[in-house]
Amino acid sequence: MRALCWTGVNETSVETVDDPKILNDPDVIVKVRLTTTCGSDLHLLGGYIPTMRAGDVLGHEFMGEVVEVGSAVQKHQVGDRVVVCSFIACGQCWYCSQELYSLCDNGNPNPALTETMWGSAIGGCFAYSHALGGFAGSHAEYIRVPYADHGAFPIPDGVSDLSALFASDAAPTGWTGADLAGITPGDTVAVWGAGGVGQMAARAAMLLGAEQVIVIDRLPERLEQAHQHIGAETLDYTKDSVVAELKERTGGRGPDVCIEAVGMEAHGTGPQYLYDQIKQQLRLQSDRPTALREAIYACRKGGSLFALGVFGGLVDKFPFGAIMNKGMTVRGAQQHGHRYIPRILQHLADGELSTEHLATHVMPLEEGPRAYQMFKDKKDGCVRAVFQPNGASSTSY
The missing domain is CATH 3.90.180.10 (Medium-chain alcohol dehydrogenases, catalytic domain)
Known part of the structure; x- marks a missing residue:
């Protein structure tokens, strides 16, 4: 065959x-x-x-x-x-x-x-x-x-x-993240990544009762799909500060639930992204957690983060202090x-x-x-x- x-x-x-x-x-x-x-x-x-x-x-x-x-x-x-x-x-x-x-x-x-x-x-x-x-x-x-x-x-x-x-x-992966992240009716949910998995996580969040769902990406065709077919709000990270914009849309608190649906080859902007990219290419780290870091900083105090994108090994400069001091719940799964x-x-x-x-x-x-x-x-x-x-x-x- x-x-x-x-x-x-x-x-x-x-x-x-x-x-x-x-x-x-x-x-x-x-x-x-x-x-x-x-x-x-x-x-x-x-x-x-x-x-x-x-x-x-x-x-x-x-x-x-x-x-x-x-x-x-x-x-x-x-x-x-x-x-x-x-x-x-x-x-x-x-x-x-x-x-x-x-x-x-x-x-x-x-x-x-x-x-x-x-x-x-x-x-x-x-x-x-x-x-x-x-x-x-x-x-x-x-x-x-x-x-x-x-x-x-x-x-x-x-x-x-x-x-x-x-x-x-795509759909069951999205559902896994939305369900195990602990979404409750009325929550605000932010999803990093508007590919198939991110869009399905956003739709699952809505069907689980989220009141506001915001999908973050840079590609206009994917953001348009998330808006038109999923019904989510969208945010282009190349045009706005994601953390600041999410706080603006949530009364200063940040999202109740953040879902990272990008994984080990996350794109980004600024010197930290270039640093991660170089280290990954030199095999000094296996994964670049650009979107994951941003989700940690954006999430509200006491909120929930679900790592849904594929990660294989070790990441650098993981902000565990933010997780601990903000009282966050962090989960992940295939x-x-x-x-x-x-x-x-x-x-x-x-x-x-x-x-x-x-x-x-x-x-x-x-x-x-x-x-x-x-x-x-x-x-x-x-x-x-x-x-x-x-x-x-x-x-x-």
Whole structure:
């Protein structure tokens, strides 16, 4: 089959690779209808996530059709249209029983590196390096889905392929941040990053009762999407002082909840951003926390901060004194999508959530290398590039 592979730092190629096979009884094979780029993929492309190997198939956000089922699968059959959570969880361990699915004890067959880096191993994730399991990704004609009864979800009739696609990763990641940040009715919420995850976090905040939601970015097409399709206020950090403007909009206090949806390659302005960028390029720090620092300073006293963007290792000049002295609550997580995807699909079916607008560029898989370069460089208004590995389907739109 054809697949889009990582072939080196900032290099991708469409290659012919082996078809996936059922390896364990709980597996299914999915024929991929739609699969999309994600901002966290750029960390892989840039070489900031270790243990990538040339030939690894990229892609972790996808939907498709079940074409083969393992003998232990009970909830799916051939022909089912499903969306699959990007994180892989067994559904049976202690962490899964607590609905902390991305921390699954059994989802990652290669736990040694993350145990060394973070003190404990987290779950597995499609196509996110061999440190998170070495699973082949979704930018391919077919994909093996482990623990399918827990990680694949039937798509309701009336929800298009394109809408359902973003219930795989962007929407549940956003929901994870909004829900676990502790949003209560009437809160003011600020979200750093107007990509797919940031927009979904903003919409989740609204559906959880936030009264005011402000999305911060610099790219006009993304800010316009956040305003038009999500209904959020927007703030361009290249034109205004974010901390001062947020205090101005909140009676001098700052937001009740801040959600950082940018991660380890955050853009910024001023000398501190240049300092972080140089240190990261020289591998003197693994992550540049420009947006995370700003969120800490902007948050009101006693407020809540959720780190939703991907961070891999160590950051410099982390203002822990501000966290402690302001009495802040700080949390972070990879997505616990198994908890949220059924709810998201229902919001899509009820017309309470819009996701199709994120797909600004829909194209064949063979154009994958060009699409990733465009996505990385933020060219042509690209918010998300979506691939059709098996051609356009009649239910895609």
